[in-house]
Amino acid sequence: MRIKLATLSAVAFFASSAASLTAAQEEQAASSNSIVVEEVVVTANRREENLSEVPMSVSAFGEDFFKDTGANDLASMEQYTPSLKITPGADSRSTSIRIRGIGSVGTNSGIDPSVGIFIDGIYQGRAGMSISDLIDIQSLIVLRGPQGSLYGKNTAAGAISVTTKKPGPDFEGLAETVIGSDDQLEIRGMINIPLGDNGNAMRATAFSNTKDHMYYNTANGEHLNDSNKWGVKSRFLFNTDESGEFLVTVDFSQEDTDCCALSVIDYDGLSTLNTPSTNTPSAEWQAALGRNSAGDLIMDYTAFEDSQGFSPPKADPFSDDRWLSSQIYNDVEVGGLALEWNYDLANDDTLTFINAWRHYESLSSADGDFTAYESVETVTDVKLDQFSTELRITSPGGEVWDYQGGLYGYYSEFDSYGEFTQFPALTEAIGLGSDGTLNIDENIYTTTSFAAFGQLVWNITDQWSATLGMRYTWEKKEREGYQISTPPIADAIPPVAGPNTWYDQSREDSDISPSFSLKYFWNDDLMTYASISRGFKSGGFNQRRELEGEAPPPVDECREGVCGDWTEGVGGEFDEEIATNYELGWKASWMDRRLTLNGTFFFVEYDDFQGQTFSGSDIKVTNAGSLESYGVEIDGMFVATMNLTMGTAIGYNKATYEEFDGGQCTVNRAFYEYYIVDGNQAGFPGGGECTVDLAGEPLDNAPELTVSSWFQYEAEMKELMLISRLEHNYVDSFFLDQDLDGALFNEEVDLVNVRFTLTNPERVWEVAVFGNNLLDEEYYSFGLDIPVMGGYTAVTAPGVTYGLNLRYNFY
Numbered sequence: 001m002r003i004k005l006a007t008l009s010a011v012a013f014f015a016s017s018a019a020s021l022t023a024a025q026e027e028q029a030a031s032s033n034s035i036v037v038e039e040v041v042v043t044a045n046r047r048e049e050n051l052s053e054v055p056m057s058v059s060a061f062g063e064d065f066f067k068d069t070g071a072n073d074l075a076s077m078e079q080y081t082p083s084l085k086i087t088p089g090a091d092s093r094s095t096s097i098r099i100r101g102i103g104s105v106g107t108n109s110g111i112d113p114s115v116g117i118f119i120d121g122i123y124q125g126r127a128g129m130s131i132s133d134l135i136d137i138q139s140l141i142v143l144r145g146p147q148g149s150l151y152g153k154n155t156a157a158g159a160i161s162v163t164t165k166k167p168g169p170d171f172e173g174l175a176e177t178v179i180g181s182d183d184q185l186e187i188r189g190m191i192n193i194p195l196g197d198n199g200n201a202m203r204a205t206a207f208s209n210t211k212d213h214m215y216y217n218t219a220n221g222e223h224l225n226d227s228n229k230w231g232v233k234s235r236f237l238f239n240t241d242e243s244g245e246f247l248v249t250v251d252f253s254q255e256d257t258d259c260c261a262l263s264v265i266d267y268d269g270l271s272t273l274n275t276p277s278t279n280t281p282s283a284e285w286q287a288a289l290g291r292n293s294a295g296d297l298i299m300d301y302t303a304f305e306d307s308q309g310f311s312p313p314k315a316d317p318f319s320d321d322r323w324l325s326s327q328i329y330n331d332v333e334v335g336g337l338a339l340e341w342n343y344d345l346a347n348d349d350t351l352t353f354i355n356a357w358r359h360y361e362s363l364s365s366a367d368g369d370f371t372a373y374e375s376v377e378t379v380t381d382v383k384l385d386q387f388s389t390e391l392r393i394t395s396p397g398g399e400v401w402d403y404q405g406g407l408y409g410y411y412s413e414f415d416s417y418g419e420f421t422q423f424p425a426l427t428e429a430i431g432l433g434s435d436g437t438l439n440i441d442e443n444i445y446t447t448t449s450f451a452a453f454g455q456l457v458w459n460i461t462d463q464w465s466a467t468l469g470m471r472y473t474w475e476k477k478e479r480e481g482y483q484i485s486t487p488p489i490a491d492a493i494p495p496v497a498g499p500n501t502w503y504d505q506s507r508e509d510s511d512i513s514p515s516f517s518l519k520y521f522w523n524d525d526l527m528t529y530a531s532i533s534r535g536f537k538s539g540g541f542n543q544r545r546e547l548e549g550e551a552p553p554p555v556d557e558c559r560e561g562v563c564g565d566w567t568e569g570v571g572g573e574f575d576e577e578i579a580t581n582y583e584l585g586w587k588a589s590w591m592d593r594r595l596t597l598n599g600t601f602f603f604v605e606y607d608d609f610q611g612q613t614f615s616g617s618d619i620k621v622t623n624a625g626s627l628e629s630y631g632v633e634i635d636g637m638f639v640a641t642m643n644l645t646m647g648t649a650i651g652y653n654k655a656t657y658e659e660f661d662g663g664q665c666t667v668n669r670a671f672y673e674y675y676i677v678d679g680n681q682a683g684f685p686g687g688g689e690c691t692v693d694l695a696g697e698p699l700d701n702a703p704e705l706t707v708s709s710w711f712q713y714e715a716e717m718k719e720l721m722l723i724s725r726l727e728h729n730y731v732d733s734f735f736l737d738q739d740l741d742g743a744l745f746n747e748e749v750d751l752v753n754v755r756f757t758l759t760n761p762e763r764v765w766e767v768a769v770f771g772n773n774l775l776d777e778e779y780y781s782f783g784l785d786i787p788v789m790g791g792y793t794a795v796t797a798p799g800v801t802y803g804l805n806l807r808y809n810f811y
Helices: 002-031 063-069 074-079 282-289 424-429 667-677
Strands: 058-062 084-087 096-099 115-119 122-124 137-144 158-164 172-180 184-194 201-211 215-217 227-240 244-257 263-266 329-344 350-367 376-394 401-422 437-458 464-486 501-523 526-537 555-559 562-568 577-590 595-614 619-639 644-659 705-717 720-731 749-759 765-772 780-785 792-796 801-810
Touching: 058 063, 063 137, 063 720, 063 749, 074 084, 074 158, 096 115, 122 350, 122 376, 282 667
Parallel strands: 115 158, 501 562
Antiparallel strands: 058 137, 084 096, 115 122, 137 158, 172 184, 172 801, 184 201, 201 227, 227 244, 244 329, 263 792, 329 350, 350 376, 376 401, 401 437, 437 464, 464 501, 501 526, 526 577, 555 562, 577 595, 595 619, 619 644, 644 705, 705 720, 720 749, 749 765, 765 801, 780 792
């Protein structure tokens, strides 16, 4: 039924387009070209081009889009973009972005993002740095496939480029507020002030976003999961006749929330340490396995509901109640300073020089067992300072030979500190004493990267054009850090405890990443293209404690204020990741640009994909042998009449593992392997290692089909205009975790949003009412097995929300 609704919404677009063709052709004679789909200008190739001429799979959004939809954060963009998935976590730091099913977990400081975020041309080192509201946006483009020939930092899966408006020569301003459900209050403002008559100007923006707590903690009476963030940004433009244009940008954003408490899908479940929350289904397994030859229980477990004397409440993941014992908080600061210099040479080439410093801090705490039992608590504190510089030359375009080339340098220091506390109730149950344990991991990751990149375009004829891109990257990563357990524990139980270990590791990677595309203009309304590109992401070092394998013998010494046996860590290293992307696409328009339809068939191969897995004994980052992703992406827009516009975005993506024999087991599989296959007569599966061959299996968080359709009608009423917008977004079912456990499976979802905006024809002022997820669909944004205790937990997506949006522009 759901997929029928998705099909109907897409078919409605195409049927309306076809049915209107004859009438539209008649109307054309009377109206000339008064109604057309506006040509979108993008900078996907780091120069201004019409979207219809860009030979790659791109989704582009301009200023009007953000007005019409009310979208104001990066996470909302997945509803409008084929093959884009943005996954939240237990805090902002854990945000993960995927394109075509491919992305990296945000929880591990040792893994770089596969999808790069660029704000005003500056690479953001972590996905969690994108907490700022989308305000005063000039354009937002999503580039699917590897990006390296032109973008400063090589990205293997794709890139999101956000460009905010530059200061302009005219005085203008904006005031906006949103009042919504759950006491939501958003305030945004912008002011542009010219500084004299020579083009110098200053543009400043600010935002505040607050929302009441959504959940109630029945264990301690506290409230959880609010919204509280604010930010400011100032840009200064200085024009000089002889020295070019200078653009200075300063920004700062902060988030301080009691967030993010996950929902428990089910408290019942097996625990790899045999310390489950409840007796279900452990009691059944215990009875079936019986006793060993010594008369002891083969599976000896301790349920917390027995040892603590109380049972968890009935799991209801979509209720407003949570049941936790630990404090939950999420504090984030992001800011920086950038200088961009643009200078036009005598031959009309442009030199661009961008220097930037970015700073990022995140301090978060989570209840590691997601229950009110005092079992596990985690604290993570990360600090990132990054410096980047880019020098680029760009030809003016429109010649037989067009070119760009540049040099890029990047240095970052990423300090990651984590605490993993096991409370006495847990350590006593697993035989580690009655005092509890504390594992501290601290790692300082430094990345030094240099690259040379370029692109040469040969406009062979008015119809044929070929583009060759090339990038050389050299990258060095160094890791210094340690793992300390208190009290000292000789035997490793990663990631929770083990011997004191220190790390001093480094690795170097280099890569040549080429790209080639060929495009052909059949006429003014149809362009087709074929392209191939290669992406690269360097290797690194796992943040988590691992089994060390062939580690050197311990040495009695003092480090980090702790004296005793220290072991040199030699594990945790993983290799680079390589992506090769093939595309066949088209950009087309009909009816004098009243109908546009762009599409891409793609096939992507990944070698040595960097994946984080939980083997039952430790959390590892491993290189999957290979995986592939293939499908089609289609974007269409149709101006049916002077008043009615409609659009659709369709993504079909089949992402599967081709080789991955070190995949994560389900918990049930881990128990079966440990007790049945291996025949262990004692112990627990967390002391062994279970992996599974995932070849041929789908990737998690990769829905095969997404369909986004919208209809917008603008009714003129004397001096007023009423804009009515209806949106439907269909997301296919998908697994939430790598182990493909059926308990962590998201069913198909239909999201319906509406928005009614009353404004004047110039849109100087606007009053809008909106409702999102009007069907009140219940679904998960993110899910995982509950570690230590067993069961399943998830982030639930927002239900129905509604509100009032007021906006005023002044000049």
